[in-house]
Amino acid sequence: xxxxxxxxxxxxxxxxxxxxxxxxxxxxxxxIADRLREAVVDGSxxxxxxxxxxxxxxxxxxSRGPLREAMQRLxxxxxxxIPRRRGxxxxxxxxxxxxxxxxxxARIEPELGRRILARPIAERKTVLAELGTEVKRMQRALxxxxxxxxxxxxxxxxxxxxxxxxxxxxxxxxxxxxIETRLCTFSMYEHFEVAVxxxxxxxxxxxxxxxxxxERFETLMCAHLDAEVRRLLAEPVAAKVDDTxxxxxxxxxxxxxxxxLDLPEGI
Amino acid sequence: xxxxxxxxxxxxxxxxxxxxxxxxxxxxxxxIADRLREAVVDGSxxxxxxxxxxxxxxxxxxSRGPLREAMQRLxxxxxxxIPRRRGxxxxxxxxxxxxxxxxxxARIEPELGRRILARPIAERKTVLAELGTEVKRMQRALxxxxxxxxxxxxxxxxxxxxxxxxxxxxxxxxxxxxIETRLCTFSMYEHFEVAVxxxxxxxxxxxxxxxxxxERFETLMCAHLDAEVRRLLAEPVAAKVDDTxxxxxxxxxxxxxxxxLDLPEGI
DNA sequence: GAACGTAGGGTTGTCAACAACTGAACACAT
DNA sequence: ATGTGTTCAGTTGTTGACAACCCTACGTTC
Numbered sequence: 001x002x003x004x005x006x007x008x009x010x011x012x013x014x015x016x017x018x019x020x021x022x023x024x025x026x027x028x029x030x031x032i033a034d035r036l037r038e039a040v041v042d043g044s045x046x047x048x049x050x051x052x053x054x055x056x057x058x059x060x061x062x063s064r065g066p067l068r069e070a071m072q073r074l075x076x077x078x079x080x081x082i083p084r085r086r087g088x089x090x091x092x093x094x095x096x097x098x099x100x101x102x103x104x105x106a107r108i109e110p111e112l113g114r115r116i117l118a119r120p121i122a123e124r125k126t127v128l129a130e131l132g133t134e135v136k137r138m139q140r141a142l143x144x145x146x147x148x149x150x151x152x153x154x155x156x157x158x159x160x161x162x163x164x165x166x167x168x169x170x171x172x173x174x175x176x177x178x179i180e181t182r183l184c185t186f187s188m189y190e191h192f193e194v195a196v197x198x199x200x201x202x203x204x205x206x207x208x209x210x211x212x213x214x215e216r217f218e219t220l221m222c223a224h225l226d227a228e229v230r231r232l233l234a235e236p237v238a239a240k241v242d243d244t245x246x247x248x249x250x251x252x253x254x255x256x257x258x259x260x261l262d263l264p265e266g267i
Numbered sequence: 268x269x270x271x272x273x274x275x276x277x278x279x280x281x282x283x284x285x286x287x288x289x290x291x292x293x294x295x296x297x298x299i300a301d302r303l304r305e306a307v308v309d310g311s312x313x314x315x316x317x318x319x320x321x322x323x324x325x326x327x328x329x330s331r332g333p334l335r336e337a338m339q340r341l342x343x344x345x346x347x348x349i350p351r352r353r354g355x356x357x358x359x360x361x362x363x364x365x366x367x368x369x370x371x372x373a374r375i376e377p378e379l380g381r382r383i384l385a386r387p388i389a390e391r392k393t394v395l396a397e398l399g400t401e402v403k404r405m406q407r408a409l410x411x412x413x414x415x416x417x418x419x420x421x422x423x424x425x426x427x428x429x430x431x432x433x434x435x436x437x438x439x440x441x442x443x444x445x446i447e448t449r450l451c452t453f454s455m456y457e458h459f460e461v462a463v464x465x466x467x468x469x470x471x472x473x474x475x476x477x478x479x480x481x482e483r484f485e486t487l488m489c490a491h492l493d494a495e496v497r498r499l500l501a502e503p504v505a506a507k508v509d510d511t512x513x514x515x516x517x518x519x520x521x522x523x524x525x526x527x528l529d530l531p532e533g534i
Numbered sequence: 535g536a537a538c539g540t541a542g543g544g545t546t547g548t549c550a551a552c553a554a555c556t557g558a559a560c561a562c563a564t
Numbered sequence: 565a566t567g568t569g570t571t572c573a574g575t576t577g578t579t580g581a582c583a584a585c586c587c588t589a590c591g592t593t594c
Contacts, residue, residue, distance in 0.1 A: 072336045076343035085576050100434050167367050
């Protein structure tokens, strides 16, 4: 009997034997979109930088068609800006964006603790283990003074939170919001910086969850997001080359007409 | 002096004279995406219907390129599903989606009252006037037993709420959530139906806002969304042709592997 | 009679070429 | 010197065509 084929523990060995898992074939557009998101997250496509699509397509080894389709996706997510006939640019986040993003996160993330604690005890343990791992990653990164790694672990921690929150739509939205949070860092700071407070804050999250205290989790999360905004906005924007704003300006230099609240692109 | 050129009231006459408003040129992709969204909202692209892209492109009078780009946008918004090589299909909403959507709305909309009431008094009056207009539209529609018109006014009411809530991201997200709500109706009911309770519920919203009572607004909104879910799920799904599910199924008929929460497409 | 293998129609995914547009540089007139 | 008009290179927006692929239906074999 190969009913317990691999040595993996309970969770992953739930896969049936004798029935092959379907081959996961993602479309080219998916792949490109993922690649672009990665590039945005790791900073190889910095905010405001205007890349030509021919160049990008060549780098990715695809033609312009699929690339353009992927670009539209990231545009819908609000990560990219496509000014008419001027190539693409990664969105530059303004202080207003920082507040906007964190306000939205504050509507959602505090509630996630409750949702996770509402899950069956077995799953709950898994979640806690996963989140604990991310916190350890953060601690290691802090010790090595590796701001990049710290940031990545931070992303994964909150991604996990959203994924286990149980809502497809929410997870998708949070994924975007987190990338945008990263973009805020890029837009506000010159370089990655290690925020020392970050780690104890996240240790406290896991503690609260382990104690089953949704209330405390909620409070902590609100405080964390609040602190995050202050950290991001404390650093003056300095003299950054803020190309996106200029590119975004469909309205040359006229103050936005007040009678129409129009979203930058589509929707 | 033509400083007050038109007879319009204070709000819109804020436009400067002697300086022309810039010509608003939206890209073709934007136009197509808008058109598609419209078609989804008004039901001319019903959930599950599988249209060929050549046919669609012909109808819209564009070539397949821009159409495909627009499709990617709607896909990112979660309104469309693009199974590999099988055309496009409007997403069919399941009962789980109904709960998901309304849970998310319940995180956001109750808070909007507070945000609107926090605005300067002048704006507040404008908002109330606008929302009042929508409610009147709803009342007229109810009197004429016009479910379609009622639904449209409902959408505009909540769109307005989100727009005046003051967050770009939130307005965008809510716009999508509202279209999805409409899709829920299409997916659950055979035809539009007039929900009689809807109108008094919305009258109460405006009343609460007029009274400056954010607390009451919050309670009312939660109750409304709750009722909405019950209304939608009360109707048994009946024997609907549910094509999307079959198309969506990347995994032929194996129960979702538990170790990976994977979103249907991209992100 | 059921399952397998095979051909056909039609659709999508990708590509490369063309046309339209933009921004910058330069010359010229006021 | 400032501003206007023109030219030009480079880029994007759009299109049509080709190849790859999926689904269906039919014929064949056991």
